[in-house]
Amino acid sequence: MKLSPLTLFVLALTTSDVAAFVHNKPAISSRVSPLQVTRADLEGAQEMIDKILLERNCGPVMVRLAWHDAGTYDASIKEEWPAAGGAVGSIRFEPEINHGANAGLAGAVKLLEPVKAAFPDVSYADIFQMASARSIELAGGPKIDMKYGRCDTTGPHQCSKEGNLPDAEPSPEGKYGGPGGTASTEDKTPNGHLRKVFYRMGLNDEEIVALSGAHTFGRAYKDRSGLGATETKFTNGSKQVRADGTEAKYNPGGSSWTERWLVFDNSYFTTMADSKADPELLKLSTDKTLFDDDGFKPFAEKFRDSQDAFFESYAKAHKKLSELGSKFEPVE
Ligand code: HEM
Missing domain, CATH: 1.10.520.10 (Peroxidase; domain 1)
Known part of the structure; x- marks a missing residue:
């Protein structure tokens, strides 16, 4: 065969x-x-x-x-x-x-x-x-x-x-989050809201920034979150390659944060920091705040400048996220 x-x-x-x-x-x-x-x-x-x-x-x-x-x-x-x-x-x-x-x-x-x-x-x-x-x-x-x-x-x-997960954009009243969930995450600012959500999980500023870097991967869809465009030049069926260089088939639609949105790299940070980035790429309020907030910015700049630093922090933060609230039997 x-x-x-x-x-x-x-x-x-x-x-x-x-x-x-x-x-x-x-x-x-x-x-x-x-x-x-x-x-x-x-x-x-x-x-x-x-x-x-x-x-x-x-x-x-x-x-x-x-x-x-x-x-x-x-x-x-x-x-x-x-x-x-x-x-x-x-x-x-x-x-x-x-x-x-x-x-x-x-x-x-x-x-x-x-x-x-x-x-x-x-x-x-x-x-x-x-x-x-x-x-x-x-x-x-x-x-x-x-x-x-x-x-x-x-x-x-x-x-x-x-109500425990974060909002990327404010409600029409100008508020992120709300009184729902297990603790209020309501805030008028995206950075304040992110801290309320992620501190509740026991995660810190470096982990917030590193984990946000997962948006280097994937898309937002109008019929899911309601955010982004119906499609862009990066998601309309145009060529996308995977990390191995082979062309990937995908269902068109949505807005991506990065040009090569099936590859996991630090391009989320290089794009977010670039005021001349293609306007068809997505920049949500909770993404942009990573380069505005004094506590987040040093990490965002570090991850923009070094993919190795991003990968190191990301892998640690991802592991921690993946074990939150989990019960392992037997406990190890
Ligand atoms: C920091 C706060 C975060 C906010 C406000 C946020 C918000 C969003 C929104 C609105 C979407 C689009 C969903 C859709 O329309 O289908 C999305 C997609 C996505 N998010 Fe997040 N997210 C956050 C953190 C994270 C974290 C911590 C991870 C993982 C570690 C993550 C991974 C993803 C991925 C991979 C997608 C793309 C999904 C797809 O292509 O189907 N996000 N996020």
Whole structure:
């Protein structure tokens, strides 16, 4: 049988990535959760996830899915797990999946259902976080030191309250966030709002700026967040290449923050800082504030000037985000 160059690429990548996975021995024992997940299950799930990512070029929405599962976390809530929210897989249930901030994410959960069906002992919480980390790695971003064995929430009664995720633009009354969620995040300024949201999770200014750099990847859609344009010259079906240099097929639409929005690099920061950047590229209020606010600016400038510095901070912050509120069994 003659294999196409893409199939050969996928096979080669999968084999070497799984080897790296085994070689790096992630922090998992052979049986780590009540689901009895094994290293072989995790390797199998990763192989399937890699194929989905490479066939569909759906990495960005997977990163958003995992972040919206984890980003509900409220560090001040000390009641029994999973009351504080976080990376607990609750985003797959209604009502959480129907929260305004999660528009468009039901499709991402659906794309991952075959992975859960094939590897039922891997939790949804792990599958979402694995899909996100692999998206970034396959798109040329940093290797993320992931840990697996998360327990899953079991029903809608364990969903997070609506209102814990950040707003990119103010309401018509000029306010970001609001009194909803587990703590008010209402603020008249984008920087004040970002701090209320991310400090609630236990994250700091450097982590806010680094994680915002994930917008180097992907698009905003009018029929999801309502932001950006219907399409731009970078998203209208024109050529997009992946990190491996191959051309990527994608469904046209939306506005991207960067020109090469299927590659994970520091171009979000170089573009945001550039007043002459193509006006068809997206700059949301919560993005622009990273170069205006005195606490955020030094990090934004550092990440603009050094992709290595961005990758180093990003990988650490991503790992921390991916473990917020998670219960690992046994606790490691
Ligand atoms: C700092 C506060 C943040 C705000 C206000 C924000 C807001 C948004 C908005 C409005 C969209 C467009 C959604 C759509 O229309 O489909 C979006 C997309 C996205 N966000 Fe964020 N976000 C933030 C932080 C983050 C973080 C921390 C991450 C990950 C670490 C992230 C990753 C993404 C990705 C990858 C997309 C593209 C999704 C796609 O192409 O389908 N964002 N974000």
